[in-house]
Amino acid sequence: MIAARDLRKSFTSREGEVVEAVKGIDIDVRRGEAFGFLGPNGAGKSSTMRMIAAVSPVSGGELRILGMDPAEHGPAIRSRLGVCPQEDTLDNELNVFDNLYIYGRYFGIAKREVRERADELLEFVQLTEKRTAKVEDLSGGMKRRLTIARSLINRPDILLLDEPTTGLDPQARHVLWDRLFRLKQQGVTLVITTHYMDEAEQLCDRLVVMDRGVIAAEGSPLDLIREYSTREVAELRFPVGDHDATAEKIADLGERVEVLPDRILVYSDDGEQVLEQVHERGLRPVATLVRRSTLEDVFLRLTGRTLVD
Structure with missing residues (x-):
């Protein structure tokens, strides 16, 4: 067509x-x-x-x-x-x-x-x-x-x-x-x-x-x-200012770790396992969420999170 x-x-x-x-x-x-x-x-x-x-x-x-x-x-x-x-x-x-x-x-x-x-x-x-x-x-x-x-x-x-x-x-x-x-x-x-x-x-x-x-x-x-993301994403929220230091401690828990101003995203095929391993290391997130990867994760990985005018 x-x-x-x-x-x-x-x-x-x-x-x-x-x-x-x-x-x-x-x-x-x-x-x-x-x-x-x-x-x-x-x-x-x-x-x-x-x-x-x-x-x-x-x-x-x-x-x-x-x-x-x-x-x-x-x-x-x-x-x-x-x-x-x-x-x-x-x-x-x-x-x-x-x-x-x-x-x-x-x-x-x-x-x-x-x-x-x-x-x-x-x-x-x-x-x-x-x-x-x-x-x-x-x-x-x-x-x-x-x-x-x-x-x-x-x-x-x-x-x-x-x-x-x-x-x-x-x-x-x-x-x-x-x-x-x-x-x-x-x-x-x-x-x-x-x-x-x-x-x-x-x-x-x-x-x-x-x-x-x-x-x-x-x-x-x-x-x-499947090609650009993982099956699940674990979202971890820690106190403001702790994300960069915390991300270094959990960098090996997923295929990719992304630090945002308000949370850390851990890309993995088993988000619940990521949460268990985070707690085993003595880390206590303020809030957590496990969700499936979406097309938005792919889109942001390919095009970035910076606003384009």
Whole structure:
């Protein structure tokens, strides 16, 4: 569905400096899978998504979307894509149904057919009862579901989702996850960017972690956790100021020990055993927690904990 080889994207800053946002990446997205892009701000995710959406020209390398070159077949590609942007761009002056109807007409879909599709999609995203409601009267979760419904009006082969659940409460996020899972079951290929690691674990069959314009790692969430982390993590909290000295005393208890301002993380395949060994050495943490390793542990190991502007 999507194939990229040595894909690059450069642009010129206001100061006249050439900035390389994407520095030669290879991507293969298969039909019917959910493929994710993870990375900190400035990693190149958005630049890559804009090229895949056929709205930003490729600076170098090769990109094929649905077997077509976006430089030559941009309109044909865009007619088969659905795009759910990070920010809702719904028309507040129209009601819920008309937001879908008018958007569908932009694709040249016949009036009768677009009405049928709009009704089907409202039922799919559980907004049938809000058919005549104004957009401004919808909750945040309802607006996101309407935005996804609108992106599906042309029955796309590929759905691009940029931070689909940002700002939603847990209940709304889970409803949206369910809708996206159903789409994948129907054969729609999903391409997702997200900052929520649990979302990536739930939705993505495969993903890439991008950092500074390159791919730092690629694989399924489970494979990445196995490769870059351990089965469990023991979190130990000691009095403020004791962490560095304490970490030296327990450095051999795990495959990796990470010192944070408020706690020590010990990466091991048996967190409970780590806690026992810590107490056997006469150390008394203020608080302890044993949890399974997550994609967030992988993400932070690959991209670091420093904020990127």
